[in-house]
Amino acid sequence: xxxxxxxxxxxxxxxxxxxxxxxxxxxxxxxxxxxxxxxxxxxxxxxxxxxxxxxxxxxxxxxxxxxxxxxxxxxxxxxxxxxxxxxxxxxxxxxxxxxxxxxxxxxxxxxxxxxxxxxxxxxxxxxxxxxxxxxxxxxxxxxxxxxxxxxxxxxxxxxxxxxxxxxxxxxxxxxxxxxxxxxxxxxxxxxxxxxxxxxxxxxxxxxxxxxxxxxxxxxxxxxxxxxxxxxxxxxxxxxxxxxxxxxxxxxxxxxxxxxxxxxxxxxxxxxxxxxxxxxxxxxxxxxxxxxxxxxxxxxxxxxxxxxxxxxxxxxxxxxxxxxxxxxxxxxxxxxxxxxxxxxxxxxxxxxxxxxxxxxxxxxxx
Numbered sequence: 001x002x003x004x005x006x007x008x009x010x011x012x013x014x015x016x017x018x019x020x021x022x023x024x025x026x027x028x029x030x031x032x033x034x035x036x037x038x039x040x041x042x043x044x045x046x047x048x049x050x051x052x053x054x055x056x057x058x059x060x061x062x063x064x065x066x067x068x069x070x071x072x073x074x075x076x077x078x079x080x081x082x083x084x085x086x087x088x089x090x091x092x093x094x095x096x097x098x099x100x101x102x103x104x105x106x107x108x109x110x111x112x113x114x115x116x117x118x119x120x121x122x123x124x125x126x127x128x129x130x131x132x133x134x135x136x137x138x139x140x141x142x143x144x145x146x147x148x149x150x151x152x153x154x155x156x157x158x159x160x161x162x163x164x165x166x167x168x169x170x171x172x173x174x175x176x177x178x179x180x181x182x183x184x185x186x187x188x189x190x191x192x193x194x195x196x197x198x199x200x201x202x203x204x205x206x207x208x209x210x211x212x213x214x215x216x217x218x219x220x221x222x223x224x225x226x227x228x229x230x231x232x233x234x235x236x237x238x239x240x241x242x243x244x245x246x247x248x249x250x251x252x253x254x255x256x257x258x259x260x261x262x263x264x265x266x267x268x269x270x271x272x273x274x275x276x277x278x279x280x281x282x283x284x285x286x287x288x289x290x291x292x293x294x295x296x297x298x299x300x301x302x303x304x305x306x307x308x309x310x311x312x313x314x315x316x317x318x319x320x321x322x323x324x325x326x327x328x329x330x331x332x333x334x335x336x337x338x339x340x341x342x343x344x345x346x347x348x349x350x351x352x353x354x355x356x357x358x359x360x361x362x363x364x365x
Contacts, residue, residue: 006090009097009361011037012113014077014106016133016343018044020068029345031354032101038088040080044073044105046180047173069183074192077109081117089124096124099357104170104343105181107134111257111294112192115245118255128256128360130353132345133170133287136294137196138188140285141175143213144204144237147285167264168339171286179210199297203240244305254302258356259291260334260349291333299327332356 015026019041028037045068090096102110114129140147174181182188186206191197205214214237246252264286303324336349345353 006088007092007094007096008036009099010084010088011035012081012084012098012100012110013037013039014042014100014102014110014113015039016102016104016106017047018042018068018073018105020045027344029101029103029353030350031345031357034354035357038080038084040077040109042073042076042080042106042109043068044181045069046177047105067183069181070187070193071190073105073109074112077113081113085124093123097127097361098125099360100126100129101131101353102129102134103132103345104134104174107131108136108138108193108195110134111136111195114255114257115195115198116192116252118253119251120253121251126255128258128357130258130260130356131291132260132349133262133343134259134290135174135194136290137194138178138182139194139197139202139204140290141178141210142185142188142204142207143211144207145285146203147289168262168286170339170343171264185210196294196297198245199243199301201238201241201243204237242300245301254298254306254330256330256360257295257298258332258334258353259295260336260345260353261287261291262336262339262346263288265339288335295331295333298331299324302327302330 011032013028013032017026019025020043028039084098088096100110100114102108110129110131111134114126118126120127139145142148178188182193185208188194189197189202189206207214246254307326334349334352336346336352
């Protein structure tokens with residue numbers, strides 16, 4: 001990183017995959033080139049973008065003793081952020097703004113870091129985040145998640161399965177490597193991995209494996225004397241409930257965030273026409289769904305919790321037509337179109353991210 005004034009805004013870059021797992025180094029996005037940037041090279045085996053998947057064995061043979069699955073990448077990221085605060089803090093009483101950018105695996109880490117480290121009162125701290133094609137709820141890959149359950153009507157069932165099945169090879173690659181990335185299914189339920197779970201309970205049980213459903217036994221069919229806690233837990237999925245995040249006593253604040261996503265490759269023309277004729281749009285699990293779910297939860301938190309309290313004393317909010325305006329301004333989603341081969345931002349994504357970042361940096365000047 002170039003030597004710069006200690007008060008200049010700093011970007012933290014979390015690459016799309018672990019640079020330890022491949023010899024192909026990711027390219028720094030163009031919008032980052034104009035700013036001092038600290039790259040965090042976390043360790044997370046299981047998703048090399050190229051090669052035959054032998055990266056895990058290579059890492060082990062080279063003497064790495066830390067487990068290279070979750071939560072090692074989280075520990076690496078938090079340790080790097082602590083080092084940045086300790087060593088790049090302004091020497092005077094001036095403030096220094098930090099913005100985080102991550103893509104793919106790095107986007108998952110970037111959002112959890114931002115959500116848990118945005119303390120506006122700190123002289124140096126995270127003020128916002130840009131994330132591209134992240135997975136923000138890994139539990140959506142599990143068979144028991146509602147998004148993977150199809151309607152009972154068979155004719156609708158088949159069509160929905162065709163229309164909602166992800167055709168994005170990168171997204172499918174992440175899904176296929178989930179077991180290596182996390183090793184145990186309960187790791188998917190960690191909010192630091194699945195940022196959406198800061199805002200709501202999972203709504204499903206933790207399965208024994210990544211591919212099996214949790215077998216439920218109706219408690220009504222079991223004699224009363226034989227009912228145990230395990231049977232009650234297995235009687236059905238737990239109810240999904242919203243959580244208050246940030247907590248009331250916390251100094252955390254929902255950050256300004258830009259969630260960029262790509263869409264799947266376009267389907268065959270016949271399927272496109274079939275999809276256009278349907279009144280209801282079926283959306284399966286994909287980068288767009290992941291981004292929109294997290295955005296909706298963050299906006300809900302701003303609307304339901306933060307703004308209700310602020311409206312009592314902050315006159316600057318009185319001019320808003322609806323409270324949703326502030327939530328939408330703070331949490332934005334941008335679609336860059338169909339999937340592309342290179343695991344980095346396309347040109348229009350770079351331009352939009354640059355404009356978003358410059359707009360926020362200009363306010364602090």
